[in-house]
Amino acid sequence: MEDNPYGELRFDGPCPPSIKSFDTTGVVISLGSFSKIFCPGMRVAWMIAAPEILSKFADMKQNDILCSSTLHQAQIVAYMEMFDLDLHVEKICQVYRKRLSVMMEAIGQFFPKGAVVNPPAGGLFAWVELPEGINARDVFKVAVEEHKVAFVPGGAFFAEPGHENYMRLNFSGVSEDRLKEGIRRLGQVLAQSL
């Protein structure tokens, strides 16, 4: 199962080939979503798979919610008939690339040295590694309650326990000014914790 809603959002070099493109026997199921490349919150997605797999999933989807919002599907079709979706993706990549660079610059300015962040080559998030023993869920509590800034604690992304010293930061959803202010506040919280 190739779950790839962010693959087209690239800031540094071309998107790597999809796993599906290496599939010679029809075993790979590839997933994409318009919610990350067209409009956040518009949860219409697609699946590329062998016909026998697709028909099983179509039955499951009908049993579950019948179908994704027909209004949203029609809006996406109308958009693609009238405009160039690839051009839209290029535009949002420019906006997100700038926001990422604002966030990385603010991190350099406000985060203590013990917090390690490598700029991502694409997507909507940066991954922060804190020193071992620091629990990002504790940092989260202070950040939200006392500084009104949020992130997702990294442990939430793993099936098994651990990885509690990681944070996932979103850089796409807010303006550059708010991003900078959010990172400044998070920097204050981290400076107290590290």
Ligand SMILES: Cc1ncc(COP(=O)(O)O)c(C=O)c1O
């Ligand atoms: C890895 C991953 N797959 C799938 C989804 C779901 O996408 P959708 O907005 O189509 O529900 C998300 C995020 O929301 C995601 O992060």
